[in-house]
Amino acid sequence: MRTTIRTIMAGGALAALAACSDSSGPGEPGGFDSRRVKDGLATVEQVGASPVLKSFQALGGQLGAAAAANRMSGTDRYLAAVQSIAGIVRPETQAALVPIIRSSMLGKTLVYDPATKAYIASNRTGAPANGVRFALYQNDAENRPIVAQEIGAADLTDTKASSATSAGLRLTVTSNGKTYLDYAFDLSGTIAVAVVTVDGYMSDGTNRVDFKITTTGQVFGRGGTATIDAKLEVAAQQFKITAKVKGPAGGGTGPTEIDLTVTAGSDVVAVSSKDTGSSLDAKITVNGKVFATVTGTSASPVIKGDGGRELTAEELTALGEVVKFAEGVFELIGGLLAPAGALLLIGLGL
Numbered sequence: 297m298r299t300t301i302r303t304i305m306a307g308g309a310l311a312a313l314a315a316c317s318d319s320s321g322p323g324e325p326g327g328f329d330s331r332r333v334k335d336g337l338a339t340v341e342q343v344g345a346s347p348v349l350k351s352f353q354a355l356g357g358q359l360g361a362a363a364a365a366n367r368m369s370g371t372d373r374y375l376a377a378v379q380s381i382a383g384i385v386r387p388e389t390q391a392a393l394v395p396i397i398r399s400s401m402l403g404k405t406l407v408y409d410p411a412t413k414a415y416i417a418s419n420r421t422g423a424p425a426n427g428v429r430f431a432l433y434q435n436d437a438e439n440r441p442i443v444a445q446e447i448g449a450a451d452l453t454d455t456k457a458s459s460a461t462s463a464g465l466r467l468t469v470t471s472n473g474k475t476y477l478d479y480a481f482d483l484s485g486t487i488a489v490a491v492v493t494v495d496g497y498m499s500d501g502t503n504r505v506d507f508k509i510t511t512t513g514q515v516f517g518r519g520g521t522a523t524i525d526a527k528l529e530v531a532a533q534q535f536k537i538t539a540k541v542k543g544p545a546g547g548g549t550g551p552t553e554i555d556l557t558v559t560a561g562s563d564v565v566a567v568s569s570k571d572t573g574s575s576l577d578a579k580i581t582v583n584g585k586v587f588a589t590v591t592g593t594s595a596s597p598v599i600k601g602d603g604g605r606e607l608t609a610e611e612l613t614a615l616g617e618v619v620k621f622a623e624g625v626f627e628l629i630g631g632l633l634a635p636a637g638a639l640l641l642i643g644l645g646l
Contacts, residue, residue, distance in 0.1 A: 332560040336535030339503050340528065344628045346500040348448050348476040351432045352469045354439050355450060355635045374524070377633035378492050378511055381465070381481060397427060397454045405429040405449075408441040427453030430639060432469070447471050452639045455480065467636055474501050477632060489513065494633065505530055509629060520544075526629075534561045549573065587611075 343349075405420035408431065415430060423429035432448040433441035448471030455464035469477035479496025492511040497504055506529045513522040521544060529536040536559045543552030556567040565587075569578035571594055578590035588607055592598040601607045 329560060329563055332533075332535075332563065333558060333565070336530055336533050336558075336560050339530050339533060339535070340505050340628075343498055343500045343503050343505050344631075346476055346498075347434075348432070348469060348471045349498060349500075349632070351435060351447060352450055352477060352635060353631050354435050354441075355430060355432065355639075374509070374627070374630035374633070375511070375522070377630045377636075378494075381483075381633065381636055397452070401428050402426060405431065407431045408433060408443055410441075410443055413440075424451050424453050426455075427451055427466075428639065432471070448476070450635075450639070452636065465636065467639070471501075475499065476501065479507075479632070481633070481636065494629065498632065503530065503532070507629060521550075528629075535559065 401417075403423050403425050404417045405423045406415040406428065407418045407420070408414075409416045420429075428451070430450045430452070431446055432450055433443060434445035434447055436442050448469060451466075451468045451470075453466045453468075455466050464483075465481040467477065467479055467481070468475060477496070477498045479494055482491075482493045482495075484491050490512070493508070494510075495508045497506045499505070507527065509524060509526040511522060511524050513520060521542065524539070524541045526539045526541075527536070528538075536557075538557045538559075540555045541552070542554075544550040551570060551572045553571075554567065554569045556569075558565040562583075564581075564583055566581045567578065569576070569590070571577075574593065576590060576592055576594050576597060579586065580588045580590075586602040588599060588601050588611075590597045590599050599607065599612075601611065
């Protein structure tokens with residue numbers, strides 16, 4: 297699914313506007329509270345930038361999992377992480393590779409060894425009996441762990457070891473008695489028709505962001521269609537994003553459809569878009585009323601307000617915030633998923 301949300305929704309014009317939309321604009325364009333939208337987006341970005349979560353994401357780099365993913369963005373990065381984890385489990389038939397974590401690894405705590413620049417098993421106790429624990433550290437300027445500054449742990453557990461038709465993992469990141477990341481990864485189905493669900497939350501120790509993403513269809517290979525349904529919510533701020541992306545699987549080409557809704561209090565911003573490659577047709581509504589339309593192609597979009605009017609700079613800026621973050625939702629979750637594939641390989645004893 298090579299076409300990203302940003303490309304489909306806005307193409308070059310709004311992408312450029314999104315890049316400069318961090319400046320605070322006056323008023324409430326289009327009759328909605330743009331400040332409330334921005335506050336919700338800022339909370340999610342703040343949580344995603346938590347030092348503990350950054351340390352966890354760096355763990356993937358130490359295990360060789362992050363380099364390729366870091367060059368991707370949005371839906372591509374998310375799908376790459378899903379395919380990496382699901383591919384290890386190998387649903388060639390309706391039976392998953394079980395148990396996922398080898399018995400010889402259960403209950404082990406792995407620590408970073410600066411001499412070998414790798415994680416090795418230790419004699420520590422306290423790891424989950426049905427999983428593997430990885431120590432987390434503060435990172436230096438080169439993103440290498442500082443072993444004298446341990447800040448938390450990442451636990452990977454096998455939640456469906458007895459199932460012959462599905463695979464389940466749970467990953468929890470903790471620090472100083474607080475949980476910063478907790479999600480379940482469930483896989484069922486076959487190569488042709490797979491169902492992958494990621495359900496959990498992330499935190500910076502104060503704010504909490506809940507998320508659930510379900511991927512269905514041909515997750516593996518090319519020639520089919522994959523659908524991603526996502527929900528991300530900051531309940532304390534009455535802020536929620538839902539997105540549905542449907543398009544060709546495995547980097548293939550073909551029509552891609554997107555439905556995105558951002559809810560901030562009583563305000564609802566909705567985007568529906570279809571990109572065939574040769575034509576783009578998108579509509580943005582605010583509280584049920586048409587706010588803007590996008591036609592032409594993703595490379596040369598034509599953006600108009602309701603009734604064909606030109607949008608104001610403030611309106612374009614507010615819309616640019618939504619566009620920028622829509623892509624960032626999948627990039628963020630993909631970054632949190634990516635290390636799990638490397639951890640799982642160790643859990644398999646590989």
